[in-house]
Amino acid sequence: MATPTGPQRIVCLTEETTEWLYLLGEEARIVGISGYTVRPRRARQEKPRVSAFLDGKIDQIVALQPDLVIGFSDMQAALADKLIRAGLNVFITNQRSVAEIFATLRLVAGLVGASDRAEAWIAACQAEHARIAAVAATWPRRPRVYFEEWDEPMISAIRWVSELLATAGGDDIFPELAVQNLGKHRVVAEALAPAQRAPDVIIGSWCGKKFRPEKVAARPGWAGVPAVQHRRLHEIKSCDILQPGPAALTDGLAQMHAFCAAWAADAAR
Structure with missing residues (x-):
């Protein structure tokens, strides 16, 4: 069995990263999540909730010893600053369009060595988008x-x-x-x-x-x-x-x- 590559202990400051890592089968890497997380529901039982959207429990996050913290939006700049000053690696994305969302999903998948699984999911998702658009066009x-x-x-x-x-x-x-x-x-x-x-x-x-x-x-x-x-x-x-x-x-x-x-x-x- 291949040794997992990329970050092994990830704190997700927003829920979309948690959902994506679960969909990719990489939930074992997650050590902390946002308190707003509801997708998937089992994440709330399996992972400690250590952040809101604008702020987080800095001491608890540091204690989890994450090798990467992932967040979203310029609105998390102050939280990211606190975590960086606490010595953590922080990755903040700022996607706004559908194309940027897909690009971010690919980027996160690449970090955890799951690009093939990501591409399969994205292809199916884009096919469904095309199907829905075709229906609406009628x-x-x-x-x-x-x-x-x-x-x-x-x-x-x-x-x-x-x-x-x-x-x-x-x-x-x-x-x-x-x-x-x-x-x-x-x-x-x-x-x-x-x-x-x-x-x-x-x-x-x-x-x-x-x-x-x-x-x-x-x-x-x-x-x-x-x-x-x-x-x-x-x-x-x-x-x-x-x-x-x-x-x-x-x-x-x-x-x-x-x-x-x-x-x-x-x-x-």
Whole structure:
């Protein structure tokens, strides 16, 4: 049996890296995970939870003696700085697009010597994306979709969500915001702006808290929005769409496609 190469003791500061290493069969390398991890569920029972998103238990992480800490986003810069100053090797990715997510999956797989398994998974995933896009291409009309990542202030879809929405068969009503890397640049400045763009479907994923469609429908000036009139307000759990990894590419996309397909079927009647 070949000796494992690459890092042997990995702390995952965000959930998408944990899910990916489990999918690759490399979960034995993981010695610590994010407290927000829910995919796969067994990770919560098998691995110590040592971080939130913006901060972590530095002493506990150091005590785990990781040879690599992997995180995501410029928002983890302060946490990464603390860990680096504690003498640890830290690797932070900053993927925002679907293409960048696939590239990051390949990069992490390469670190643990699992590139062949990664390529097989990615090929199957991309084939499913092509299948879904082909189905959506047969619809006479596509729904206009407002994806809300946060409610106060209102924040619209990040780039990978907007791109996956397009694959799913929907058109993001704020494409100009989706290309912005930072959440503060995706804030919808005017309270009536989403209503004025008349989305057919509203999808909420309030970054860790429960989406409240009744609160959205009750916003002043939103009563005439097609999505509100036809009660097409849906939730996707943030763990399924707001982490830039396997979950968004599979379950998140599938859920958005189901919502768009239901609208398209009604529109065709």
